[in-house]
Amino acid sequence: MRAGLDPWPFVIAAYAVGVLGTLALVGWSWLAMRRAEARREKARRK
Amino acid sequence: MHGFANPKRFLALARWLTPLALGLGLVLTGGALAYGFVAAPAERLQGETVRILFIHVPAAWLGMAGWMTIAAASLTELVWRHPLAAIAGRGAAVPGAFFTALCLVSGSLWGRPAWGAWWVWDGRLTSMLVLLFLYLGYIALAGASAREGASSRIPAIFGIVGVVNIPIIHYSVLWWYSVHQVPSISLGRSAMAPAFLWPLLVATIGFTLVFAAVVLMQMRALLADAQAEARMRRKALDSDMRHARTIH
Numbered sequence: 597m598r599a600g601l602d603p604w605p606f607v608i609a610a611y612a613v614g615v616l617g618t619l620a621l622v623g624w625s626w627l628a629m630r631r632a633e634a635r636r637e638k639a640r641r642k
Numbered sequence: 643m644h645g646f647a648n649p650k651r652f653l654a655l656a657r658w659l660t661p662l663a664l665g666l667g668l669v670l671t672g673g674a675l676a677y678g679f680v681a682a683p684a685e686r687l688q689g690e691t692v693r694i695l696f697i698h699v700p701a702a703w704l705g706m707a708g709w710m711t712i713a714a715a716s717l718t719e720l721v722w723r724h725p726l727a728a729i730a731g732r733g734a735a736v737p738g739a740f741f742t743a744l745c746l747v748s749g750s751l752w753g754r755p756a757w758g759a760w761w762v763w764d765g766r767l768t769s770m771l772v773l774l775f776l777y778l779g780y781i782a783l784a785g786a787s788a789r790e791g792a793s794s795r796i797p798a799i800f801g802i803v804g805v806v807n808i809p810i811i812h813y814s815v816l817w818w819y820s821v822h823q824v825p826s827i828s829l830g831r832s833a834m835a836p837a838f839l840w841p842l843l844v845a846t847i848g849f850t851l852v853f854a855a856v857v858l859m860q861m862r863a864l865l866a867d868a869q870a871e872a873r874m875r876r877k878a879l880d881s882d883m884r885h886a887r888t889i890h
Contacts, residue, residue, distance in 0.1 A: 614697035632866035
């Protein structure tokens with residue numbers, strides 16, 4: 597650990613990128629799946 | 643395993659497995675990260691920056707596991723021609739690329755206070771960056787071959803060839819001099835204090851379950867798109883044939 601450098605901004609940034617990025621990936625994948633499955637149902641009904 | 647290559651059986655399994663893996667994964671990951679951020683003790687040498695461990699190590703593991711999934715799916719596709727294998731490979735590509743990028747970013751945020759540098763061109767960091775480029779290449783290649791209706795064999799071969807990079811990443815810190823530390827955990831041995839080891843295992847299991855849920859969601863989206871397109875084509879073909887019969 598290098599003296600004189602406050603570690604907390606680095607820790608907070610790593611957690612923010614990790615948590616927000618993972619939630620964004622989950623949300624985007626969920627929406628893409630729901631949209632694709634709705635398209636399939638629509639194609640079945642036509 | 644051959645039974646699950648059937649899209650109907652896969653969907654029946656994936657419909658209940660997706661929310662289960664996602665829910666359990668988010669609970670375990672959230673708990674481990676809350677402990678890591680708030681309650682984990684500062685380490686003797688690394689100080690408070692050791693908390694980044696609970697994000698960085700699972701991300702590194704999933705970056706490599708993602709490519710192993712692509713390689714296994716590619717081999718399955720080439721050898722057994724499973725209808726779902728190409729979809730499984732494509733499904734693992736985006737989450738694998740995300741976790742590789744997260745490993746690089748969190749490592750950089752750890753490196754600045756620990757080494758005094760955001761980035762060094764050593765074996766471990768460089769081979770991990772190569773893995774990210776391999777993911778981007780695979781995503782572009784698999785996407786283009788699906789869009790153009792071309793054979794999925796070329797992305798599959800790329801997926802198998804790219805696996806050469808995985809042992810290079812793993813052994814890079816032993817083969818070449820590096821500022822990156824050597825592995826603290828291996829099969830049956832750990833040099834890590836229990837206060838870090840157990841929450842790290844929980845975080846790794848949690849992130850792995852989230853990864854599995856995202857792969858299942860991606861696979862379901864790709865499969866639904868392919869099925870919708872096949873149905874539309876069949877209907878267009880039927881309509882053309884009916885039209886041709888009416889004319890004659």
